[in-house]
Amino acid sequence: xxxxxxxxxxxYEAGTPSVVDMHSAVRREKILQPxxxxxxxxxxxxxxxxxxxxxxxxxxxNANGFSNSTYxxxxxxxxxxxxxxxxxxxxxxxxxxxxxxxxGKKVYGQCAACHMAGGEGGAGNPPLVxxxxxxxxxxxxxxxxxxxxxxxxxxxxxxxxxxxxxxSTLSDKKLAxxxxxxxxxxxxxxxxxxxxxxxxxxxxxxxxxxxxxGAYNEAQLLAIPEDGNLPGAQVDPxxxxxx
Amino acid sequence: MTVQQATEEDIKDRALVDRSTxxxxxxxxxxxxxxxxxxTVLGFASALKLRNPGLFEEAVxxxxxxxxxxxxxxxxxxxxxxxxxxxxxxxxxxxxxxxLSAQEQGGLVVLGHVWNALVAxxxxxxxxxxxxxxxxxxxxxWMLPLFLLTYAAxxxxxxxxxxxxxxxxxxxxxxxxxxxxxxxxWIFITASALIGQEAAPAMAAGAASWFASNLxxxxxxxxxxxxxxxxxxxxxxxxxxxxxxxxxxxxVLAVLAGWTGFHRFxxxxxxxxxxxxxxxxxxxILLAVVATYSNLWCTLRGKTQLWEFSPSLRFTAIGMLFFxxxxxxxxxxxFPGVQAKLQFSFFxxxxxxxxxxxxxxxxxxxxxxxxxxxxxxxxxxxxxSIRNHxxxxxxxxxxxxxxxxxxxxxxxxxxxxxxxxxxxSFLNAGPWVIGSAVAWVLIGFSNLxxxxxxxxxxxxxxxxxxxxxxxxxxxxxxxxxxxxxEEAVAS
Numbered sequence: 001x002x003x004x005x006x007x008x009x010x011x012y013e014a015g016t017p018s019v020v021d022m023h024s025a026v027r028r029e030k031i032l033q034p035x036x037x038x039x040x041x042x043x044x045x046x047x048x049x050x051x052x053x054x055x056x057x058x059x060x061x062n063a064n065g066f067s068n069s070t071y072x073x074x075x076x077x078x079x080x081x082x083x084x085x086x087x088x089x090x091x092x093x094x095x096x097x098x099x100x101x102x103x104g105k106k107v108y109g110q111c112a113a114c115h116m117a118g119g120e121g122g123a124g125n126p127p128l129v130x131x132x133x134x135x136x137x138x139x140x141x142x143x144x145x146x147x148x149x150x151x152x153x154x155x156x157x158x159x160x161x162x163x164x165x166x167x168s169t170l171s172d173k174k175l176a177x178x179x180x181x182x183x184x185x186x187x188x189x190x191x192x193x194x195x196x197x198x199x200x201x202x203x204x205x206x207x208x209x210x211x212x213x214g215a216y217n218e219a220q221l222l223a224i225p226e227d228g229n230l231p232g233a234q235v236d237p238x239x240x241x242x243x
Numbered sequence: 244m245t246v247q248q249a250t251e252e253d254i255k256d257r258a259l260v261d262r263s264t265x266x267x268x269x270x271x272x273x274x275x276x277x278x279x280x281x282x283t284v285l286g287f288a289s290a291l292k293l294r295n296p297g298l299f300e301e302a303v304x305x306x307x308x309x310x311x312x313x314x315x316x317x318x319x320x321x322x323x324x325x326x327x328x329x330x331x332x333x334x335x336x337x338x339x340x341x342x343l344s345a346q347e348q349g350g351l352v353v354l355g356h357v358w359n360a361l362v363a364x365x366x367x368x369x370x371x372x373x374x375x376x377x378x379x380x381x382x383x384x385w386m387l388p389l390f391l392l393t394y395a396a397x398x399x400x401x402x403x404x405x406x407x408x409x410x411x412x413x414x415x416x417x418x419x420x421x422x423x424x425x426x427x428x429w430i431f432i433t434a435s436a437l438i439g440q441e442a443a444p445a446m447a448a449g450a451a452s453w454f455a456s457n458l459x460x461x462x463x464x465x466x467x468x469x470x471x472x473x474x475x476x477x478x479x480x481x482x483x484x485x486x487x488x489x490x491x492x493x494x495v496l497a498v499l500a501g502w503t504g505f506h507r508f509x510x511x512x513x514x515x516x517x518x519x520x521x522x523x524x525x526x527x528i529l530l531a532v533v534a535t536y537s538n539l540w541c542t543l544r545g546k547t548q549l550w551e552f553s554p555s556l557r558f559t560a561i562g563m564l565f566f567x568x569x570x571x572x573x574x575x576x577x578f579p580g581v582q583a584k585l586q587f588s589f590f591x592x593x594x595x596x597x598x599x600x601x602x603x604x605x606x607x608x609x610x611x612x613x614x615x616x617x618x619x620x621x622x623x624x625x626x627x628s629i630r631n632h633x634x635x636x637x638x639x640x641x642x643x644x645x646x647x648x649x650x651x652x653x654x655x656x657x658x659x660x661x662x663x664x665x666x667x668s669f670l671n672a673g674p675w676v677i678g679s680a681v682a683w684v685l686i687g688f689s690n691l692x693x694x695x696x697x698x699x700x701x702x703x704x705x706x707x708x709x710x711x712x713x714x715x716x717x718x719x720x721x722x723x724x725x726x727x728x729e730e731a732v733a734s
Binding site: 028029030031032033034035036037038039040041043044047048051052054055056058059061062063064065066067068069070071 | 253257412414415473476477478480481482483484485486487488489512513514515516518519520522523524526527529530533534536537538541574577578579617711
């Protein structure tokens with residue numbers, strides 16, 4: 001190939017006999033020496049280590065375990081838009097309980113993967129509708145959500161053998177919202193129970209079941225009184241204020 | 244260390260290689276510079292429009308929504324890609340000692356005309372309202388395959404050159420050049436295909452940002468680094484300090500650049516790990532910056548006075564400084580606290596300018612100051628013009644970048660507050676937008692100096708001299724940059 005390229009340029013070369021003289025820039029130019037293999041010293045290594053730590057820290061803090069379903073949790077809550085032309089402000093004037101349930105339904109989206117959107121269960125996962133664990137007091141539900149269940153468990157007369165993960169990483173507010181939603185929408189509430197679980201009650205549950213290590217089994221869950229409710233003030237469903 | 248001298252054979256060989264690349268390279272350089280000037284004027288006009296929206300009210304093609312994409316298209320496709328191809332061509336021919344045949348020269352010049360026609364049509368189409376409002380991919384979609392085919396035809400010769408290289412070892416710049424030639428089609432095809440899917444608008448926005456980010460890391464960075472790894476050892480008359488470190492920098496870029504882009508959409512509708520991984524890649528790319536920097540610094544150590552004299556070295560060095568600035572600011576911008584203040588503001592525009600104009604263009608100017616005397620056989624006409632070009636460019640870029648970054652701060656914080664109208668956030672950035680218009684004037688002025696010089700070189704009216712035109716003390720006595728530097732140090 002190289003011979004070939006010489007040939008192709010022959011006419012061109014012949015036409016410019018003084019090519020070298022014309023290119024004084026080429027003549028004074030230094031040659032490109034073979035690359036060395038010297039050390040660049042310690043500082044680049046130190047900077048490199050800092051970069052690795054910063055980048056790695058950022059990655060593992062924000063990647064949320066590379067889960068495809070986790071989006072960045074934003075703390076940004078838009079304030080109501082101010083009226084631009086003197087019109088009415090848009091205010092969410094629904095009763096507190098409707099908003100609370102609505103939020104709970106959003107959180108339930110994570111439960112629906114196994115328990116299904118209507119709480120009917122299936123494919124080896126127990127139902128929530130008609131489940132004695134849902135229909136009873138709030139203590140057992142709180143315990144199950146905080147620590148999970150492992151091993152055989154009888155629900156509505158049928159035995160299931162599976163694993164329910166612990167959801168203690170969710171905030172107290174989200175846990176309270178999702179339990180309220182599940183009890184009021186899927187459960188049959190005991191007499192005189194409005195089904196509402198508050199943030200205060202979840203806090204109490206965390207305290208009450210803090211000695212549990214790992215997931216519950218059926219015997220441990222049965223040891224919790226069936227009608228035991230989590231302590232906490234009742235709230236007004238319209239305002240969310242403590243009664 | 245024994246200093247090797249170039250043999251007479253070597254010198255002749257080099258001269259013939261330079262000679263064979265003369266017409267295509269000069270064509271790409273001059274037309275790229277013309278586009279740079281066009282884009283500078285458009286950039287100035289769009290900055291004016293931001294400040295005074297009523298300007299040229301009657302002319303629909305002079306509204307900001309069309310001016311700005313026209314400006315970016317001219318800057319990226321007219322200037323950056325074309326100047327890059329010119330440098331790629333010369334440097335690759337030099338390193339592999341490949342002489343272009345007459346047919347190859349002719350073919351490249353013809354294809355160069357096709358490319359220029361495509362850029363012109365794209366800019367006109369955007370002006371007429373057929374743009375797509377996708378940053379850096381604004382041209383109508385029917386033009387995408389044409390751009391791709393022309394690009395492929397313009398760069399495909401890199402592979403036979405590489406394969407038939409006459410030197411046994413592969414110089415580090417060759418890695419970068421072959422990389423750039425391969426990576427651009429990849430990102431262009433991927434982005435075009437993904438953005439065509441109208442079903443996924445969020446992914447289209449992500450893909451556009453991925454493309455813009457990768458055009459910097461996968462096209463501009465490798466070409467600029469190839470230039471730096473060539474110019475610095477040449478001017479310093481030293482070998483590259485460490486081949487291993489240089490290759491490490493290359494592979495860091497090769498592996499990580501494709502991960503970047505989504506970091507601009509932190510908090511957007513993507514699974515959390517995508518922007519997180521993207522942001523981490525931006526941080527890890529700093530490893531390549533540190534590797535390149537330490538390597539070039541060690542190569543130049545003790546000879547930094549050369550910066551005072553050699554225009555090639557000075558432009559390349561400032562380009563590399565802007566490169567570090569770009570990578571550093573990009574890495575800072577991924578952190579959520581910073582994003583909250585700067586996302587979707589002028590800050591991103593400032594970073595883009597820093598990349599395209601700051602680091603890529605300045606490095607390319609360095610390469611041009613080196614290349615053009617060799618292919619034309621005459622020297623740059625005036626040292627004063629080189630000084631003007633350097634200082635007006637540098638001040639212009641610094642002013643522009645600082646203005647846009649501060650405008651970003653002034654705008655971004657207000658964008659995040661819903662009770663403040665959008666227009667307030669915008670007006671708040673107003674003074675800085677005026678500053679950026681002034682900066683475009685400075686840059687345009689500096690380009691005129693360079694363009695004038697280039698035109699003189701092009702028509703063969705350069706200085707006929709055996710000595711290089713140096714920034715200081717040029718034209719007196721016999722000296723090469725190093726000689727002058729040694730004298731300067733001694734006196």
